[in-house]
Amino acid sequence: KNQVEQSPQSLIILEGKNCTLQCNYTVSPFSNLRWYKQDTGRGPVSLTIMTFSENTKSNGRYTATLDADTKQSSLHITASQLSDSASYICVVNVTGGGNKLTFGTGTQLKVEL
Amino acid sequence: ETGVTQSPTHLIKTRGQQVTLRCSSQSGHNTVSWYQQALGQGPQFIFQYYREEENGRGNFPPRFSGLQFPNYSSELNVNALELDDSALYLCASRLTSGGINEQFFGPGTRLTVL
Numbered sequence: 221k222n223q224v225e226q227s228p229q230s231l232i233i234l235e236g237k238n239c240t241l242q243c244n245y246t247v248s249p250f251s252n253l254r255w256y257k258q259d260t261g262r263g264p265v266s267l268t269i270m271t272f273s274e275n276t277k278s279n280g281r282y283t284a285t286l287d288a289d290t291k292q293s294s295l296h297i298t299a300s301q302l303s304d305s306a307s308y309i310c311v312v313n314v315t316g317g318g319n320k321l322t323f324g325t326g327t328q329l330k331v332e333l
Numbered sequence: 334e335t336g337v338t339q340s341p342t343h344l345i346k347t348r349g350q351q352v353t354l355r356c357s358s359q360s361g362h363n364t365v366s367w368y369q370q371a372l373g374q375g376p377q378f379i380f381q382y383y384r385e386e387e388n389g390r391g392n393f394p395p396r397f398s399g400l401q402f403p404n405y406s407s408e409l410n411v412n413a414l415e416l417d418d419s420a421l422y423l424c425a426s427r428l429t430s431g432g433i434n435e436q437f438f439g440p441g442t443r444l445t446v447l
Binding site for chain 2: 320
C-alpha cells in the first residue's frame with residue numbers, strides 16, 4: 221500500500237475554473253511535505269514545500285494546505301490555465317530518512333477550453 | 334530550467350543488457366538522488382549519493398548501482414536488464430545543508446527494454 225495516496229486520480233476542468241487536489245499520507249514522522257508539477261515526459265518541478273508546523277503555503281495561483289493531525293494536504297489551483305495541464309504529485313520527506321522523498325502516484329489534471 | 338541535465342534522453346535496450354545513465358548536477362550541489370518512474374506512477378527512490386558515497390537506498394536489487402564523481406556528476410548503472418526496468422529515470426540534485434534542502438530534477442532518461 222502506497223504511503224502517500226492522492227485523489228482524484230485524474231481530473232478535467234475548464235479553463236478559468238478552480239480545483240482542489242487531495243493528498244493523504246501515512247508516512248510518519250515527516251519533516252516536510254511538497255507538491256510538484258510534472259509535465260509529460262519531464263522531471264518534476266517544485267511548487268510548494270511545507271514543514272510539519274506550517275498550515276498553508278502559496279505560490280502564485282497555487283495554494284497548498286497541510287493538516288498534520290489528520291495527515292492530509294491539499295493543493296488548490298485558482299483561475300486554471302491550459303498550461304496547468306500536468307501531473308501534480310504530493311511528496312513527503314521522511315524524517316531521518318536521509319532526505320528520502322516518498323512520492324504519491326499523482327493527479328493527472330487536464331485543463332480544457 | 335533546473336540546471337540539472339541527463340543523458341541520453343531516450344534509450345532502447347534488450348533484456349539482459351547493461352545500461353549507464355548520466356546526470357550532471359546543478360552547480361554547487363553535493364547530493365544526487367536517482368528515481369525510477371514507471372508509466373502512470375510516482376517516482377520510486379533508487380538511491381542517493383552524498384560526496385561520492387551512497388548514503389541511502391530504496392527497495393531496488395544490487396544490479397542497480399551508481400557512482401558520483403568529484404565534480405558531482407553521477408551515473409546510474411543497471412545490469413541484466415529486465416522488461417520491468419522500462420521507465421523514466423530521474424536524477425535530482427541538491428545542496429545538503431541545514432534545513433529544507435530543495436531538490437532539482439533533471440528531465441529524465443526514458444529507458445525502454447525489449
